[in-house]
Amino acid sequence: MRTLVIGSSGQLGQDLMQRLGEGAFGLTHADIDVTDGVGVSCIVRDHEPDWVINTAAFHRVDDCEMNPALAFAVNAVGAANVARAAAEAGAGVVFYSTDYVFGGEGRPRHDPHTESSLPDPYNVYGVSKLAGERMVMNANPRHLVIRTAGLYGVATSRKGWTFPELMVSKGRADGWVKVVTDQALSPTYTHDLAETTQALMEREARGLFHLTNEGECSWFEFAQATFDITGIAVNMEPSATVTGERRARRPPYSALTSERLAESGVPRLRPWRVALEHYLNAKGLVEAH
Numbered sequence: 001m002r003t004l005v006i007g008s009s010g011q012l013g014q015d016l017m018q019r020l021g022e023g024a025f026g027l028t029h030a031d032i033d034v035t036d037g038v039g040v041s042c043i044v045r046d047h048e049p050d051w052v053i054n055t056a057a058f059h060r061v062d063d064c065e066m067n068p069a070l071a072f073a074v075n076a077v078g079a080a081n082v083a084r085a086a087a088e089a090g091a092g093v094v095f096y097s098t099d100y101v102f103g104g105e106g107r108p109r110h111d112p113h114t115e116s117s118l119p120d121p122y123n124v125y126g127v128s129k130l131a132g133e134r135m136v137m138n139a140n141p142r143h144l145v146i147r148t149a150g151l152y153g154v155a156t157s158r159k160g161w162t163f164p165e166l167m168v169s170k171g172r173a174d175g176w177v178k179v180v181t182d183q184a185l186s187p188t189y190t191h192d193l194a195e196t197t198q199a200l201m202e203r204e205a206r207g208l209f210h211l212t213n214e215g216e217c218s219w220f221e222f223a224q225a226t227f228d229i230t231g232i233a234v235n236m237e238p239s240a241t242v243t244g245e246r247r248a249r250r251p252p253y254s255a256l257t258s259e260r261l262a263e264s265g266v267p268r269l270r271p272w273r274v275a276l277e278h279y280l281n282a283k284g285l286v287e288a289h
């Protein structure tokens with residue numbers, strides 16, 4: 001199975017490349033720009049892939065509010081360009097979307113959004129990704145649209161840090177962190193996401209899937225687990241989201257679960273805390289006792 005991975009030097013892209021091995025061909029942003037429809041068509045056709053995985057995104061959530069044209073160019077039109085090019089080449093397409101298609105105001109904890117929940121995005125990033133989902137589905141019937149959340153992985157992304165890494169570095173430097181308690185999500189290890197993506201492709205699964213590590217936590221609980229596992233002693237101050245402090249409104253509750261994985265015969269991803277422990281060990285961040 002020959003697979004093109006767009007965004008192959010990104011956080012998820014690097015795990016996909018490793019997971020897929022010899023059958024994978026990676027394209028970085030220098031090799032392809034998903035906003036250039038003609039260019040995308042030519043490049044995809046020349047590679048004759050069975051699958052095209054598109055990890056490219058403009059996902060700096062606050063910057064998307066300032067530049068909605070770019071958000072839609074990459075996350076919606078760009079996604080459609082890739083999906084259409086794949087269809088023309090007889091290939092399937094994988095597109096990654098986000099938990100930010102949900103808002104969750106007033107939704108109780110421990111009632112995660114499923115694939116049949118009604119999207120309700122609160123910011124430009126979420127709206128542009130939701131548009132991307134629809135455009136991918138329309139452009140290529142052989143599609144996997146995967147909503148995921150709170151990604152962290154061993155491969156360094158261009159932003160240079162993951163949330164657990166940031167917590168470890170602040171905790172070690174200051175011995176004190178302040179983290180919000182009123183935004184809950186299902187954080188996801190890119191290693192596990194890459195593995196389950198491959199399993200769905202191998203089974204020729206189609207349609208919309210929520211792929212996150214099992215369970216949910218607030219950012220505060222995510223940080224707390226990071227310190228528990230690494231053994232770093234830190235004073236933690238719980239805080240509340242301040243409206244208007246950041247440009248993009250954050251969803252208070254965007255935890256996800258899947259009601260479709262079981263029917264595809266693909267196991268659920270492991271619980272988020274178990275995955276976090278694996279990651280922190282792989283990164284060498286756990287302190288020796």
Ligand SMILES: NC(=O)c1ccc[n+]([C@@H]2O[C@H](COP(=O)([O-])OP(=O)(O)OC[C@H]3O[C@@H](n4cnc5c(N)ncnc54)[C@H](OP(=O)(O)O)[C@@H]3O)[C@@H](O)[C@H]2O)c1
Pocket residue numbers: 006007008009010011012013028029030032033034035054055056057058059074078096097098099148149150151152157158
């Ligand atoms: N990160 C999260 O927490 C999170 C949560 C939910 C969903 N997602 C989705 O998951 C996917 C992967 O995220 P990630 O964290 O792996 O992102 P990432 O590390 O930023 O990787 C994305 C890659 O796409 C490339 N890219 C950006 N714009 C492009 C364009 N116009 N044409 C071609 N390539 C382009 C980037 O290259 P440059 O950096 O050189 O521009 C980068 O290598 C994205 O679709 C994202 O929306 C992420």
